[in-house]
Amino acid sequence: MLQINYIKQNPALVKERLAIRNFARIELVDELIAADEALRLLKSNVENLQASVNLASREIGVFMLNGEKHKADAKKQEVSKWKEELTYTKATLQMLEENFSTKLLLLPNLPHISVPAGKTPGDNEVILEGGSKPQLFEGAKPHWELIKDYKLVDFEIGAKLAGSGFALFRGRGAKLQRALIQYFLDYNTQGGYVEFMPPLLVNENTAYGTGQLPDKEGQMYHITGDNLYLIPTGEVPVTNIYSNEIVPESDLPVKMTAYTPCFRREAGSFGSDVRGLNRLHQFEKVEIIQLVKAVGSYAVLEEMVNHVERLLQFLELPYRILRLCGGDMGFTSALTYDFEVYSAAQQKWLEVSSVSNFETFQTNRMKIRTKNEEGKTELLHSLNGSSLALPRIMAALLENNQTAEGIHLPKALHNYFGAAMLEK
RNA sequence: GGAGAGUUGUCCGAGUGGUUGAAGGAGCACGCCUGGAAAGUGUGUAUAUGGGAAACUGUAUCGAGGGUUCGAAUCCCUCACUCUCCGCCA
Incomplete structure (x- = not known):
């Protein structure tokens, strides 16, 4: 499996190398780079949401220890709103990730510089x-x-x-x-x-x-x-x-x-x-x-x-x-x-x-x-x-x-x- | 194949719902002590990934994957592996 970071940094080179193999689906390279961008964005959304939930949960924990039950309940209400969004975003992320790795698995290794072009x-x-x-x-x-x-x-x-x-x-x-x-x-x-x-x-x-x-x-x-x-x-x-x-x-x-x-x-x-x-x-x-x-x-x-x-x-x-x-x-x-x-x-x-x-x-x-x-x-x-x-x-x-x-x-x-x- | 018990950091080991990434110990690293070393003593000590020049910081990870919950090492389900007993067997 190729490394996505390498592909992102050297898209032209990757395409050129894949062409040596007569690889038919060169367009996958650009698709993967675009997909990776989208993936990153979504991932940071999920992580930010998760961070908010984690923080709130810790606060609820403190309220419970202090016996401030009403404050805890109020906080719970707040969190449950984020949870819906989180569930939805996570599902989307998972879909994109599967799609991404399926595509990445389709790419063969890049031929070394000394590999001659040829078909048979x-x-x-x-x-x-x-x-x-x-x-x-x-x-x-x-x-x-x-x-x-x-x-x-x-x-x-x-x-x-x-x-x-x-x-x-x-x-x-x-x-x-x-x-x-x-x-x-x-x-x-x-x-x-x-x-x-x-x-x-x-x-x-x-x-x-x-x-x-x-x-x-x-x-x-x-x-x-x-x-x-x-x-x-x-x-x-x-x-x-x-x-x-x-x-x-x-x-x-x-x-x-x-x-x-x-x-x-x-x-x-x-x-x-x-x-x-x-x-x-x-x-x-x-x-x-x-x-x-x-x-x-x-x-x-x-x-x-x-x-x-x-x-x-x-x-x-x-x-x-x-x-x-x-x-x-x-x-x-x-x-x-x-x-x-x-x-x-x-x-x-x-x-x-x-x-x-x-x-x-x-x-x-x-x-x-x-x-x-x-x-x-x-x-x-x-x-x-x-x-x-x-x-x-x-x-x-x-x-x-x-x-x-x-x-x-x-x-x-x-x-x-x-x-x-x-x-x- | 049947029954039971387990799986926590480099290792040992505690931990059955709330600032627990995780007590305590060992090991290791650095410092103090020493003429030098041991002993003693202090501090530090997981991985992956995102952000950041850095300091630092978000997320995930307590066999794996799901679920319940505001919150899971801890409760539930599935699977894998290890050990013990029975069965079978080279």
């Missing part, structure tokens, strides 16, 4: 490529065939148990996944991130905090019986750990990591994008999250990008880093770098991580603050990234490292998996 993923900027694409032998297969040949993942049974888009990992497939999770968590904690295991279901309030509601209502699984949502990413419960907290400066930066399954309805997806492990309703992910002071948060973003990049290097996968354009960026983000790995048999880049700075967009909703040198509270910046999403990493590992004898694993995984390769 084709407009994203490729920042760098790393690693080298493998030369596959004749007869190399895409991962959805490899997982059958090696009996790693079974989609038929997954579909039988839950539905299409659900996978059953088995045997070495399950172990490889577990090895990756373990490796990622160890790598992250060595980087100073504290590990968490959060609830996988969250309430409405928590889903609002990180911005999944109201923007992505239809993309989350909703348990109506208890009004809980299955988390679409570990970001949701973990960032909310600090909601409504004033974090002591000595605790900053807060660095957290968590492995969680992620649940996404992904309604409306189709085509080869959803083949095999490319897109699932439930997938495993290890997330990193930081809460930092506003000053220097972009240096922290770079640090997180480097952290993820090194992990991909340890996995010996060909990768590239993209800076997302305004049109492709998430609702809550100010700047997002996507990581993609090259899946050699599909000859396709697969997104495996998305590292973003949300500035104060999330922390404003969650009221995550710290005290600055002057003793004033200020909002922190929140950042997060995948480190890493599992299924597509597994897809790339299988495809890129296949040989006639079996699938070789990168050195970093040998101990975790207990073997250097998957034999035929």
Whole structure:
């Protein structure tokens, strides 16, 4: 959620930034500024009325103590006249406030100055490529065939148990996944991130905090019986750990990591994008999250990008880093770098991580603050990234490292998996 | 799931309708005392938001949200959470 004071002070800039996203309802900016003025005026009316009532009530209290009942009764008469007005004005105020905050929730975050204009993923900027694409032998297969040949993942049974888009990992497939999770968590904690295991279901309030509601209502699984949502990413419960907290400066930066399954309805997806492990309703992910002071948060973003990049290097996968354009960026983000790995048999880049700075967009909703040198509270910046999403990493590992004898694993995984390769 | 007891400031804890944003204590900060420290002693010590250059001041907040009342931490309703007992259970 954007801060209204910032919008009021920089209306032109806000509109210009929103245009980078191709945001359709720019007029909301002016509407919000006008609504805020009206709101303030009405609020001070209410407060003045309330002040009069409070004062009179105190006087009545004194009269009662002194036994001057007639004076008290006279005062009561006086107050009851104000009360009617107060009730009415309060109701109006509440209406205006609801209207105001509904509108404010519609505004996405302002893109950082470095975000390129653009509408589609084709407009994203490729920042760098790393690693080298493998030369596959004749007869190399895409991962959805490899997982059958090696009996790693079974989609038929997954579909039988839950539905299409659900996978059953088995045997070495399950172990490889577990090895990756373990490796990622160890790598992250060595980087100073504290590990968490959060609830996988969250309430409405928590889903609002990180911005999944109201923007992505239809993309989350909703348990109506208890009004809980299955988390679409570990970001949701973990960032909310600090909601409504004033974090002591000595605790900053807060660095957290968590492995969680992620649940996404992904309604409306189709085509080869959803083949095999490319897109699932439930997938495993290890997330990193930081809460930092506003000053220097972009240096922290770079640090997180480097952290993820090194992990991909340890996995010996060909990768590239993209800076997302305004049109492709998430609702809550100010700047997002996507990581993609090259899946050699599909000859396709697969997104495996998305590292973003949300500035104060999330922390404003969650009221995550710290005290600055002057003793004033200020909002922190929140950042997060995948480190890493599992299924597509597994897809790339299988495809890129296949040989006639079996699938070789990168050195970093040998101990975790207990073997250097998957034999035929 | 059933029954009961709770939720007050950084912490402990008092407070069942009237200058209560909240007694008392602890902690913390500053001062006095001391050669220095402890002890002692004095003063101060919530958050958000509006106004104001500031001093200061309005409003809201005693788990959350509603209600009764001129006035609610205190009375009523709904919900959440914690604890104890019973039931169920990995």
